[in-house]
Amino acid sequence: MLERIEEIRAEAGAAIEAATSSAELEELRVRHLGRKAELTTILRGIAELPAEERGKVGGAANGARKELEALLEASAARLDASELDAKLLADRVDVTLPGAPPRPVGHAHLIARTTRQIEDVMIGLGYTVAEGPEIEHDYYNFTALNHPEGHPARMLQDTFYVQSQPEVLLRTHTSPMQIRAMETQPPPIFVIVPGKVYRRDSDATHSPMFHQIEGLAIAEGITLADLQGTLLALCRAIFGDEREVRLRPHFFPFTEPSVEVDVSCFQCGGSGELAGGERCNLCKGQGWIEILGAGMVDPNVLGFVAEHGYDAERVQGFAFGLGVERVAMLRHGVPDLRRFFDNDVRMLEQFS
Amino acid sequence: MRVPYSWLREYCDPGMAPEQLADRLVMTGTEVERVTVAGPPQPDNFVVGKVLAAEQHPDADRLRVCTVDDGDGERTIVCGAPNVAAGQTVAVALPGARMPGGEKLRKAKLRGVASEGMILAADELEVGEDHDGILVLDEALAAGTPLAEVLPLAEPVLEIEVTPNRVDCFGVHGVAREVHAITGAPLGPDPWALEVPAEGEGTADDYASVAVEVPELCPRFTARVFTEVEIGPSPLWLQARLAAAGQRPINNVVDITNYVMLLTAQPLHAFDLDKVPSGALTVRAAAAGEKMTTLDGVERELDAETVLVCDENGPTGIAGVMGGQVSEVSATTTRVLLEVANWNGTNILRTSRLLGLRSEASSRFEKQLHPDLCLRAQEIASQLLLELCGAKLVAGTIDVAAASWAAPRQLVLRAARVKGLLGMTISQAEQTTYLERLGFGVEADGEDLKVTVPPDRHYDVTREVDLIEEVARVHGIDEHLPTTLPAVAGRVGGLSREQRLRRRAEDGLRDLGFDQVVGWSFTDPGEPGRLRIPADDPRANPVLLANPLSEEQSAMRTTVLGSLLDVAARNVARGADRLALFEAASVYLNHPPTGRNRDVEARNRPVGALAGNFQGERAAPFTEPHRYAALALGPLIPRSWRGGGEPADFFALKGVLESLARQLGAELEFAPGEQPFLHPGRSAAVSIEGAPIGWIGEIHPLVCREWDLDAAVGFEIDAAPLLGAASAGIETYEDVTTFPAVYQDLAVVIPDEVAASDVRAAVLAAGGELLRSAEVFDLYAGEQVGEGRVSLALGLEFRAPDRTLTDAEVNELREAIKQSLEKIGGTLRE
Structure with a gap:
């Protein structure tokens, strides 16, 4: 009996180690360890053996069974790994095919992007952001901004009015929010106002709808020199650290003194000439590009909000209005204002 | 305003090139658009010549072959002018001369005869209108004299864009004063400081009378009478000046009125006194609907605020805007009534806009001139009429004036205020110099100045701050202004939470694959109809514009959807086959805002605290909700070899909208809900906590057809409730690790x-x-x-x-x- 057990162990062990597939291994398991297997039969019959043989035969049979089980497990692991390898190799793909397209990422509109950039610069300089209605009272758009009755800008030729409401119009600038902001918050006040504005004009450089960013700073002791410093910081942040600004005296009804502000040309560096010696087309050889209008808030304007703490003898400050499209056109070479509102996706997708 | 340089230099010679002066002017507040040249671009090769002989051309009836002494010798010039004759002193262009327009003159053969130059007519030099014959010069001039010593050739002209406050710079003398102020170059005596002899018979009252019925619209009306007037062409120098300034020379009397206006900014008008019955003029308001024919031959209908200058037979001109034909000065005129009046600027502006009629005169009057200017203009014009038309001035000036006008303005300029407002110091001596050069009267008062405003700046300089601007700009802002930042403690910039969430929402939509667009706020009133919105829906009743540029832009949009469909249609027409668009912007609803008009909390916010909501005292006229709207057509994810490419449908867009809400930390509710422009079975009402905030759905096929689209799906929701429900940024921690789920x-x-x-x-x-x-x-x-x-x-x-x-x-x-x-x-x- 013991010899037979040893034979089974050796024969089955060799077969298991030589097995080349999981199926063969399973067949060997059933044959040698299954219910009808000889070794199983031997183990089942141990109780009927004479007492002195039971120990020896039982030990040998159990030992053989455990050894075979261990061999089966080892062989199974060996075969699994190689079969998996074979299977993975059969599962080969053509890695040169294009990747699966993810959901495309959309694009920010250049106006929104430029607005946000300017906002961020001004936030860094200590400003908060205010927004207000686009359909506005004549009072906020003109009267409180020191535009006298009969001022040309108030005429039907230049300003859109609402039907049957002669005192209501589409705001022509973001400046009405100067008044609303000052009515709402006593000085000191540092706000910017981005938003849509409207003028009755339409060609390559005028759109009946466009975007402005207003700046307003009122406190004790704010000076024209502070305006220059603020605009220099803004222009450098937008157009580059080497830029300079210059203030040219001008006239606006709601600022006094008023200035137009030029930034040194960022294409030719302010020389007016390109590397090849030809005239710079961006600044037209001037070296400077007009970028915005600004000035010290007119005391008459503060007079309209005097009851809100704006005493023109005590507080003063500056305001400026920047055209968002103009900045975007200059920075990105967009030739025609109307392109911004055409929303051709082939243009939109150029700006990430 | 075109300012010929030689004219300017007659009053103030800055001693620098016009381009250099232009730069100075630009940097001190006078916008010079460009410096151009009137006449030939260069004076070279233009000389005085003597016609020695003028023979008939052998082969051309109309040409003469002239022998001309150009100072260096004799040359042959073929000339087509009928009046050329031997013995004349003429203007000659030699080969090599550049003609106005830049063309270079060359030797030429005319019908077989070589011509070495050109004998010039006035218009060929742009110094006058005359082309009937050559220009005949003073015979005392020597042959070979450079023509530029005789006539203004290559006259530089400053083209100035005058800001509306500076009506004084609508006159050459005002510009000269400005040049004096910014350069310090001496200013000549006032051109109106004259004593013009009155040698005509009688007094002005014997010839004419003026009644003003509307003194508030006509603060002053002055008139002088001239007899023995000889009408004819103006002398060359005057024609040249007018031509360079952009005015067409007409005859000596009219040219004088234009010349004086261009010099002083005060318009004038000359009547043929013999065509004014009884010499009686009345200034009155027009009757509503009254008609008259203006000098340009157009019959115009007037309103009751238009002011007319009338004679006994009716209107002769629209005050301050344009004269009429009845009493126009003509070749037969011998007696002239010269009107120099002052009008209410606002009313002139109104009238000229109403009539669509803008003239050199109205563009000056509309900015409000000072009544003192009237007599200045009368003085200069009188002198010229005597000199150039042989006229005799009748004694006396008819002067009908409103009782009085403002006395010269007195202002105080505080030194501390100058420095305090500008952030730079300008010494009292400098301030005094600048203001005196500008014509202000100045008297020191300690550190401060007492300033008297001259009449031509009366309506412009009304306050101390206006004086500060004057001294600052003359001092030189670009040159002297320091660069500083506001030194105000305790302020903190930033976005409000709502503003941060708005950025997040826009970024979110972009990251979900949507391209941001900026649509027109305008639409046409037919758009609600194309969206199948019924007439009783508030969205079919938009805010309408009184004066739109076109019908297509005459209403304010009530949906963003319409704009997105417009954008989609344009892109599809250009070949786009998949679009994912979003817009974050306002719509305009035809009713006043409800609630949230006055944000008490914002007003009580501590100084320097973050703020975003500046409502002001008066509620906005209309409700302008900020919206997020999206529209997709074609697949959201492009087709590939792996399949996909299914067109976006309701659930594709719903996924986008849910994702947007999740990014903001808000939860949306969806319930079946119809919109006239949506597929009735594939549309939902979107709400938050039971309150509706918008819609989502597939666009109705009939609406798609209106925009030539096959299919589309979209949503449009109000931003405020979405952002109000958002928890992003203010979430509270929840323990999910200690106990298993x-x-x-x-x-x-x-x-x-x-x-x-x-x-x-x-x-x-x-x-x-x-x-x-x-x-x-x-x-x-x-x-x-x-x-x-x-x-x-x-x-x-x-x-x-x-x-x-x-x-x-x-x-x-x-x-x-x-x-x-x-x-x-x-x-x-x-």
């Missing part, structure tokens, strides 16, 4: 008319606080569940914050869920 799936068979959202709501209600989430992950309809029924599978997550849940607890909840589902007709599939 129990995850279970649940399948329920329900009648198919029960909405999935109701099933989920029933589950969540029964599960109570311990059921942390319940999400539908499968839907089955078919034989196994029977006709009219569907099977929904939900994934459930149970968790308690303070203990590990037992099987018994979960089973109890599951039983409650089962019962809750049974109440809405559902049965659990175990």
Whole structure:
């Protein structure tokens, strides 16, 4: 009996180690360890053996069974790994095919992007952001901004009015929010106002709808020199650290003194000439590009909000209005204002 | 305003090139658009010549072959002018001369005769209009004299864009004063400081009378009478000046009125006195609907605020805007009534806009001139009429004036204020110099100055701050202004939370694959109709513009959808086959805003605190809700070799909108809801906590057809309630690690008319606080569940914050869920 057990162990062990597939291994398991297997039969019959043989035969049979089980497990692991390898190799793909397209990422509109950039610069300089209605009272758009009755800008030729409401119009600038902001918050006040504005004009450089960013700073002791410093910081942040600004005296009804502000040309560096010696087309050889209008808030304007703490003898400050499209056109070479509102996706997708 | 340089230099010679002066002017507040040249671009090769002989051309009737002495010798010039004759002193262009327009003159053969130059007519030099014959010069001039010594050749002209406050710079003398102020170059004596002899018979009252019925619109009306006037062409110098300034020379009297206006900014008008019956003029308001024919030959209908200058027969001119034909100065005129009046600027502006008629005169009057200027203009014009027309001035000036006008303005300029406002110091001596050069009277008062405003700046300089601007700009802002930043302590910049969320929402939509567009706020009034919005819907009643640029832009949009459809249609027409567009912007609803008009909290906000909401005192005229709207057509994810490419449908867009809300930490509710422009079976109302905030759905095929689109799907929601419900940025921590969650799936068979959202709501209600989430992950309809029924599978997550849940607890909840589902007709599939 013991010899037979040893034979089974050796024969089955060799077969298991030589097995080349999981199926063969399973067949060997059933044959040698299954219910009808000889070794199983031997183990089942141990109780009927004479007492002195039971120990020896039982030990040998159990030992053989455990050894075979261990061999089966080892062989199974060996075969699994190689079969998996074979299977993975059969599962080969053509890695040169294009990747699966993810959901495309959309694009920010250049106006929104430029607005946000300017906002961020001004936030860094200590400003908060205010927004207000686009359909506005004549009072906020003109009267409180020191535009006298009969001022040309108030005429039907230049300003859109609402039907049957002669005192209501589409705001022509973001400046009405100067008044609303000052009515709402006593000085000191540092706000910017981005938003849509409207003028009755339409060609390559005028759109009946466009975007402005207003700046307003009122406190004790704010000076024209502070305006220059603020605009220099803004222009450098937008157009580059080497830029300079210059203030040219001008006239606006709601600022006094008023200035137009030029930034040194960022294409030719302010020389007016390109590397090849030809005239710079961006600044037209001037070296400077007009970028915005600004000035010290007119005391008459503060007079309209005097009851809100704006005493023109005590507080003063500056305001400026920047055209968002103009900045975007200059920075990105967009030739025609109307392109911004055409929303051709082939243009939109150029700006990430 | 075109300012010929030689004219300017007659009053103030800055001693620098015009380009250099232009730069100075630009940097001190006078915008010079460009410096151009009137006449030939260069004076070279233009000389005085003597015609020695003029013979008939052998082969051309109209040409003469002239022998001309050019100072260096004799040359042959073929000339076509009928008046050329031997003995004349003429203007000659030699070969090489550049003619006006830049063309270079060359030797030429004319009908076989070589011509070495050109004998010039006035218009060929742009010094006058005359082309009938050559220009005959003073015979005292020597041959070979450079022509530029005789005539203004290559006259530089400053083209100035005068700001509306500086009416004084609508006159050459005002510009000269400005040049004096900014350069310090001496200013000549006032050109109106004259004593003009009155040698005409009688006094002005004997010839004419003026009555002003509307003194508030005509503060002053002055008139002088001239006799023995000889009408003729103006002398060359005057024609040249007018031509360079952009005025066409007409005759000496009219040219003088134009010349004086261009010099002083004060317009004048000359009447042929013999065509004014009894010499009687009346200034009155027009009758509404009254008609008259202006000098340009157009009959115009007037309103009751238009002011007319009338004679006994009716209107002769529209005051301050344009004269009439009846009493125009003509070749036969011998007696002239010279009107120099002052008008109410606002009314002139109104009238000229109303009539669509703008003249050199009205563009000056509309900026409000000072009544003192009238007599200045009378003085200069009188002198010229005597000199150039041989006229005799009749003594006396008819001067009808409103009782009085403002006395010269007195202002105080405080030194501390100058420095305080500008942030730079300008010494008292400098301030005094600048103001005196500008014509102000200045008297020191300690550190401060007492300043008297001259009449030509009366309406412009009214306050101390205006004086500060004057001294600042003359001092040189670009040169002297320091660069500083406001030194105000304690301020903090930043975005409000709502503004941050708005950025987040826009970024979110972009990251979900949508391109941002900026649509027109305008639309046409027919758009609601194309969107099938019924007439009684408020969205069909937009805010309309009184004066739109076109019908297509005459209404304010009430939906963003219309704009997105417009953009989509344009892009599809250009070949786009998939579009995902979004806009974050306002619509305009035709009713006043409700609530939130005055933000008391914002007004009481501590100084320097973050703020974003500046409402002001007066509510906005209309409601302008900020919206998020999206439109997709074609696939959201492009087709590839792996398939895909299914066009976006309701669920594709719903996924986008849900994702947007999740990014903001808000939960949206969807319920069946129709919109006139949506597919009735594939549209939903979107709400937050039961309050509607917008819609989502597939666009109705008939609406798509209106925009030539095959199909599209979109949504439009109000930003304010979405952002108000957002928890992003203010979330509170929830412990999900200490105690494990129990995850279970649940399948329920329900009648198919029960909405999935109701099933989920029933589950969540029964599960109570311990059921942390319940999400539908499968839907089955078919034989196994029977006709009219569907099977929904939900994934459930149970968790308690303070203990590990037992099987018994979960089973109890599951039983409650089962019962809750049974109440809405559902049965659990175990």
